[in-house]
Amino acid sequence: MDKKYKLILVEDDSSLGYLLSEYLGMKNFNVVWAKTAEEAIVKTKSNAFDLAILDVMLPDMDGFELSQKIKGINPELPFLFLTARSLKIDVLKGFSLGAVDYLKKPIDEEELVVRINALLSRLSTSEEEEEHASEYYMGDYTLNMDNFELRYKNELIKLTGKEFDLLALLAKNQNQLCTHKEILTTIWDKNDYFNKKSLNVFVSHLRKHLAKDKRLSIVNVNRRGFMLRVEE
Structure with missing residues (x-):
């Protein structure tokens, strides 16, 4: 495995938690x-994870409710459930909440690793396909990923490296x-106060660059992050 994926494991059983984490x-x-x-909520706010592994039965909140709180922090974070409960309704509930997989206890460690690798491989393939797009169209603007160019119709607009990214x-x-954390960890490699201030400055620059097409706007979404809104 080339990339070392970062996982959050939420498990209240000390023996099982230690075994799985090791x-x-x-x-x-x-x-x-x-x-x-x-503890999981605190750690999710301060870390960028690739996958969450959630026990359904936790002392302070069930895993179903926790998954929704985590999605509120990082909507893109995939998660799978671990549970001793084998009722079909629980399995269906897990998937209805957006789980990518569901494993029943007792956990087979080798099977868990196989499932995780399969999930992350599938998610990475999907992301790579998106990243390989050579151009993005936004109203009358075109962003060329090969030439690092932004054009409004036939006019070339100069961007700095950070603006382009x-x-x-x-x-x-x-x-x-796109959450603040996602943007900052992707482009600045660090989610902190000073980079967040810098992000706001770059957003202001991009708003000016995109001002020629009124169908485009960069929206601040409930102080959680930014969205490039493109109206048809």
């Missing part, structure tokens, strides 16, 4: 273990929220 660490995953839902991320996800 085993996954041996398999080249970077694992952060949380024993409660509250930010607009490319927003364009790939147009009409969808």
Whole structure:
């Protein structure tokens, strides 16, 4: 595995939590273990994870409710459930809430690793296909990923490197929220106060660059992040 994926494991059973975190660490995953839902929420706010593994039965909140709170923090974070409950209704509920997989206890560590690798491989393939797009169209603007150019009709608009990277991320996800954390960790490599202030400055620059087409706007969404809104 080339990339070392970062996982959050939420499991209140100390023996199982320790076993899984150690085993996954041996398999080249970077694992952060949380024993409660509250601890998981705190860690999700301060870390960029690739996958969340959630126990359904937690002491302070069930895994179903926790998954929705995590989605509120990072809507793009995929998650799977671990549970001792085998009722079909629980499995269906998990998938209806957006789970990408569901494993029943007792957990087979090797099967868990196979499932995780399959999920992350599928998600990475999907992301790579999006990233390989050579151009993004936004109203009368075109963003060329090969030439690092923004054009309004036939007019070339000069962008700095950071401006281009930010607009490319927003364009790939147009009409969808890009959270502050996602933007800062992707472009600045660090989610902190000073980079967040810098982000606001770059957003102001891009708004000016895109002002020639009134169908485009960069919207601040409930202080959670930004969205490039493209009206038809």
